[in-house]
Amino acid sequence: MSVSSALAVDWIPAGESERQDISADLAYSKRTAVRPSDGKRVTAHLAFFTSRAFRLEVIDLGERPEPAHPTLEAAFRAEGCVAGVNGGFFHPDWQPLGLVISKGQRIHRFETAKILSGLIYSDDRGIYLVRRGRFQDHPQIRALLQTGPFLVEHGRPVRGLSATDPRRRTFIATDWRGHWVIGATASSLTLAELGEGLASPGALTPWRVDRAINLDGGSSTGFFFDRGPGRDPVTLEPWKPVRNLLGICAR
Template structure:
């Protein structure tokens, strides 16, 4: 009896640390879909937790590294107005889709290294939060752990951010299962398929990692790795559906320092 109780407590403790197990999430609905080409697609999808019926709705911009690259759009610490129109900022940079970018300090300096149009701003930091690096260079788009990153010439866009959500197809252990809030993320199958996502539905980091790691819950391909970006009141999303249709947008509540955009090669 005591041994059984001990094992039960261990299971509960592990569930608290790791959040919902991957298989507990499943695709619920595709609310909207708009394909510009096979290389660029917007979708709004909902996933549901099988045990308690909890749902999360996510705006998704799917693209391939063969046809697109990532750009970091610096909104500048002293820019006015307080927040340029999201559509205008992305379109001015030549981006067809994007989300808000990384975290920033109280003085609006980026948290960690930021590279925009090849220009390096601030410095590389080793904060526990900044567990990942997303960047573009002449070889393509890369998402790596901070310890694996090797700085080199030719990087055109880079953001430090975190925490890491998915690694080698598995939800990262130890993520917070509390404090649900809107989230922003970037994910890839590491085979040329990428997605930028934003969820207006509040969700914990552990749940977000679990739903992303569940094959078919949000993506048509298996997520190999995913990285959290600045969320909460910074959450923003943009997808340009063309000149005859309004773009899909989520406008950040607060002024953000940078944006992460998708631009044709």
Template sequence: MPDVRVFNACPAWPRIFLLAILLQASTTLAADWMPAGEPERQDINADVAYSKRTAMRPSDGKQVTAHLAFFTSRAFRLEVIDLGAGPEAAYPTLESAFRSEGCVAGVNGGFFHPDWQPSGLVISKGRRINRFETARLLSGVIYSDERGIHLVRRGRFQDHPNISALLQTGPYLVENARSVRGLSTSDPRRRTFVATDWRGHWVIGATMSTLTLAELGVILASPDALMPWRIDRAINLDGGSSTGFFFDRGADRAPVTLQPWKRVRNLLGICPR
């Protein structure tokens, strides 16, 4: 058994050196991702706003840039736009789809099979498409009803007839303000996501850079890296070649658009209440 008295008799500098190393390590982990350059000012009280932000990982200099549409649940609701299962989509572009449905912004939606059938439950304008599934990937549900917008784990979802828009998707990226463990560290690609501080502030985003799900989870959980407020929970949507984004900046400015590289089955938009 070690003699504690001998340890206490040792000079203090080794312990100080050890504490310095631990402090440096914890600081490095805390700053795993940070804003690249001066982040744009974001009015967190605005009901809807667009921002293009970049996060950087100091350890290797990797940068990730994303289009972001911030909105509040008091002023906006979700809309799932179904593009149909035929060879031709109901709308030729994201912009035409969102404008036709009265949405000010939106992204591509959930996963789908090669025959265009959606993966998991989808509700569009109250119409139910496909069924609820238990596949591991589809771990969460994002939906809108008369009470507001909700993002919950699959096991906590309570179905009811007043849901107007819903996507079953996944995986969960952030939960209780922490990156979810076990996210994939391979297959970097462009990503689409939904996140909230669970206080009425929401964001839909699409990255212009490729990254893994694990990296996206850590970025979203890193304070100020991409968001002006702390994310409580976030979930992944279909990404890769499906990644798309639209934001209407008004009549005097061109809209922000990121068109998917392939046809998708559905879209997730935000529309005024």
């Protein structure tokens, strides 16, 4: 069996997904996927958007564990973001792990820790997700997080991802054709399972994921989506304070 054929049966959609299309460029979905081999299920909150209509915003919450905003919703609304998730990793002293750029300002420096295998960033031209060795820094970058590990690359799950330590996960993925998704799982799974789920056609996204990267998960996992007037937003609050957030805002 070829690799692509094997991936097709790793994870499959489980039942009808909850979906709300805000526009052609923005949609919310709550999807559940199942692994037929053992019945394991994962449910994820997903915000789909296009890079032609939206940009990324990194919201820095400051150097103290006391939250700058009372809720995740309040933080994203204060910055005009229609959706978002928790952001990158941080040290025990509350300093970010890896390069962080917020509103064009550099909050922390580039690091070479093994887990920080990629960078997700946004400038006036678009949104980019690249390997650390391919990153080309420039002053027009408005928002950036150095994070990892890479979960999917060229449509295939990355080899060597951890198959232990299941926990809630946060991620960002793209088909590399202008379609993007930020997501947070409401159930626990390993990094290897998340990579396989994202690379399984139709399991969590309606389009083929070309590349995806992990964000800080576990007790940091959070999600927000503004469903518009008259409807409550979708929120998944982190279990502990976080250093920064990754939001999407209209261009």
